[in-house]
Amino acid sequence: MTQFRNFKMVDYVIYGRGSFSQLDEILAPHRINNAPMVFLVDHFFENHPLLNRIPSKENDRVIFADTTLEPKTTQVDKIAAFLKEEYGKVSGIVGIGGGSTMDLAKAVSLMMTNEGSSADYQGWDLVRKPGVYKVGIPTISGTGAEVSRTCVLTGPERKLGMNSDFTPFDQIVLDPELIHNVPKNQRFYTGMDCYIHCIESLQGTYINEFSKSYGEKALQLCQKVFLEKEIWDDECDDQLMMxxxxxxxxxxxxxxxxxxxxxxxxxxxxxTKHGIGNCIVMDHLGEYYPQGTDEFKRMVDKHQIDIPKGLCKDLTEDQFDKMLNVSLSMKPLWENALGKDWAKVMTREKLRALYEKL
Structure with a gap:
């Protein structure tokens, strides 16, 4: 008998320009007496007007998340330990920012109720207890972190998500006004994360009509905003967010x-940041995604984006080994791309040659 995945989705979604202004009433039913609501905000917004719109109460806490590097298990553990020591319990975690901030918010929520280190839960279905109430509010669009069942973290041994049914947000707020002033390069790199999601999903061996229906629409929207539109406008923000x-x-x-x-x-x-890393790699994947890679290159040319080169030219053997080990440990990704016999196709030597091009 075939076993189908019964996966968890986000509980509540609010969409629309100005919907951020409803955050106070959204949070109100979830406040616990004397337990603060914690707003985990991308450090980009320090001294930014958006801070004045956050509906923080007297005992709430705003914590700025350093997103210079991608989220680390040590960063998650430090924030969770601080909140437990300072407050004991919290009403919830509200992540405001890009994919890194939202992944941090999901992970901190889980570590408020699960013992040990977040590194203990890097993998599939290892989380045992629901986290505290959590809300995701993207201020840049493309990663899909607002709806995914994972929060990707760099740990002591691997870069891997806390993939579980307890990971998705309880609520997301999709307000296209919040992504309007994202710098062009950053908007492109993050938007390409979405585009590449679609190419990989639609051409993967795991494809099904559920994934196909969402993937085809997302791909169509990416093509509109990155190929067909001549100027970036409000409609582009709306379309990229969706x-x-x-x-x-x-x-x-x-x-x-x-x-x-x-x-x-x-x-x-x-x-290397996730969005730009995907772009660096996609530039060399004509063998695996010929049409997608060609279209990606046209998007790069249209928007005059510089894709970094030569990242791996001075790596040591030890660095190459670590890189290969991390990549080859992503078995579900390789199987989706290349089939059950993927290890015969993507040998260690072939992957090493690909890295040497980057």
Whole structure:
């Protein structure tokens, strides 16, 4: 008998321009007496007007999340330990920012109720207890972190998510006004994360009609905003925000592929940010995604984006080994991309040659 995955989705979604202003009433029923609501905010917003719109009460706490590097298990553990020591319990965690901040918020929520280190839960279905109430509010679109059942963390031994049914947000707020002033390069790198999600999902061996319906729509929206539109306007923000949501949903019942598997190695060894790492890899994946890679290159040219080169030219053998080990440990990604016999196709030598091009 076939076993189908019964996966958890976000409980509540609010969408629309200005919907951020409803955050106070959204949080109100979830406040616990004397337990603060914690707003985990991307450090980009320090001294930013958005801070004045956060509905923090007298005993609430605003913590700025350093997103210079991608989230680490040590960073998660430090924040969770501080909150437990300072307050004992909290009403909830509200993540405001990009994929890194939202992943941090999900992870901190889980570590408020689960023992040990977040590194203990890197993998699939290892989390045992629900976290505290958590809300995700993206201020940049593309990662799909707002809807995914994982929070990707760099740990002492691997870069891997806390993948569980307890990970998705209880509530997300999708307000396109919040993503309007994202710098062009950052908007592109993060938007391409969504585009690449779609290419990998739609061409993967795990594809099914559920994933296909979301993936095709997300891909169509990415093509509109990055290829067809001549100027960036409010409609682009609306469309990219929904592309991110649909792209995240498309991989909920499928998987990503080669670009993500390879970029995880870059991130672990070199600290390369996820979006730009995917772009660096996608630039060299014509063998695996010929049409997608060609279209990606046209998007790069249209928006005049510089894709970094030469990242791996001075790596030591030890660094290459770590990079290869991290990448090859992403078995579901490789299987989705290349099938059950993927290890015969993507040998260690072939992957090493791919890294040497980056």
């Amino acid at each position: 592309a991110s949501y649909a792209g995240g949903m498309s991989i909920a019942y499928s998987q990503v592929g080669v670009a993500h598997a390879v970029s995880y190695g870059l991130a672990y060894v070199l600290g």
